[in-house]
Amino acid sequence: AQSVAQPEDQVNVAEGNPLTVKCTYSVSGNPYLFWYVQYPNRGLQFLLKYITGDNLVKGSYGFEAEFNKSQTSFHLKKPSALVSDSALYFCAVRDGDTNAGKSTFGDGTTLTVKP
Amino acid sequence: DAGITQSPRHKVTETGTPVTLRCHQTENHRYMYWYRQDPGHGLRLIHYSYGVKDTDKGEVSDGYSVSRSKTEDFLLTLESATSSQTSVYFCAIRRGTNTDTQYFGPGTRLTVL
Numbered sequence: 560a561q562s563v564a565q566p567e568d569q570v571n572v573a574e575g576n577p578l579t580v581k582c583t584y585s586v587s588g589n590p591y592l593f594w595y596v597q598y599p600n601r602g603l604q605f606l607l608k609y610i611t612g613d614n615l616v617k618g619s620y621g622f623e624a625e626f627n628k629s630q631t632s633f634h635l636k637k638p639s640a641l642v643s644d645s646a647l648y649f650c651a652v653r654d655g656d657t658n659a660g661k662s663t664f665g666d667g668t669t670l671t672v673k674p
Numbered sequence: 675d676a677g678i679t680q681s682p683r684h685k686v687t688e689t690g691t692p693v694t695l696r697c698h699q700t701e702n703h704r705y706m707y708w709y710r711q712d713p714g715h716g717l718r719l720i721h722y723s724y725g726v727k728d729t730d731k732g733e734v735s736d737g738y739s740v741s742r743s744k745t746e747d748f749l750l751t752l753e754s755a756t757s758s759q760t761s762v763y764f765c766a767i768r769r770g771t772n773t774d775t776q777y778f779g780p781g782t783r784l785t786v787l
Contacts, residue, residue, distance in 0.1 A: 565716075593775065602764055602778035603717070649716060661732065662776065664709075666716035 561586040563652050565665035572640045572672055580635040580648050580668045588656030592633040594624055597647040597667075606648075609633060610655065620644070640672045677701045678779035680765050686785045693752040695782050697765030699745075705768035706748040707776065708732075708740060710761040717764070723748055755786040 562585045572578045584590060591610050595603040607618025614626040624635045633650060647669050653662040677700035687693050697706060707722040709732075719732030721740040729740050737759060741749045752759055765779040 595776075595778075602780050603766075603776075605775055605777065608775060661719060661722065663719075664717040666714060 561652050561654055561663045563650050563663055563665035565648075565650055565668045567668050568666075569669045569671065572670070574642050574672050574674050575639050578637050578640040578644070578670065578672070580650075580670060582633045582635065582650030582665060583631050584633060584650070584652040585631065586652050586654050588654040590626075590628075590631075590633075591653040591655040591662075592624075592626060593651040593653075593662065594618065594622070594633075594635050595649045595651065595664075597649065599646075603649060606635070640670075642672050642674055645670055645672045678765060678767060678777065680763075680779040680782050682782060683780065684783045686787065687755055688787050689756055690754050693755050693784065693786075695750045695763055695765075695784070697748045697750070697779060699748075699767050701767070701769075702745055703767040703769060704745075706742065707766040707768070708738075708748065708750045709764045709766065710734065710759075711764060711781075712761050720750065720763075752784075755784075757786050760784060760786045 564583045593608045594606040596606050597603045606622055607616050609616045609626045617623045622637050626633050647667045649667050650665045651662045679698045681696045705724055708720040709717045711717050718734045720738050723729045723742045739751045763782045766776040768776055
């Protein structure tokens with residue numbers, strides 16, 4: 560079984576400040592980890608992923624995420640938040656040792672960046 | 675966008691009526707998925723398909739059926755809609771052989787009265 564926890568329903572930051580959106584996961588095999596963003600009334604958009612290699616992954620719109628195997632975490636970060644980053648963010652995990660094709664998503668974290 | 679369209683985009687129906695939602699892709703991807711999104715529950719997998727006529731259940735499949743008679747179309751059917759199936763439904767495709775990066779359609783907002 561696999562699961563994802565996003566412990567914060569809401570994250571508020573001021574524009575220009577760094578932001579972190581937290582994600583922890585549980586998976587029996589090799590973790591494939593993803594972040595997606597959803598803007599109002601839109602579908603989810605892929606931001607970045609960790610499959611293997613460097614623990615620090617860089618993605619779209621200046622976002623990055625750090626894979627920490629010992630803490631089973633994959634937190635999303637950005638050095639300087641923009642008001643336009645305000646959206647709903649989802650973390651997802653898949654067991655990379657299977658080819659079942661099923662990812663499990665977290666419940667989402669609403670990020671609000673205030674000017 | 676990954677060439678995914680969903681129809682209809684909005685639908686209001688009554689309890690007990692059948693409803694079919696359509697997902698269409700233009701890129702010939704093998705894997706397709708149906709999710710529902712509800713407040714406080716994130717995204718939950720209903721069914722997915724790994725090829726024509728090959729489908730499997732997700733975590734919330736009760737009350738739903740799917741069909742995939744050709745690569746480009748994946749249909750989700752609510753045989754007898756209930757108010758608990760009021761939700762936003764997203765279709766997704768998987769791009770890439772192993773990495774499972776998913777690309778999502780624009781969604782269908784379904785209201786069951």
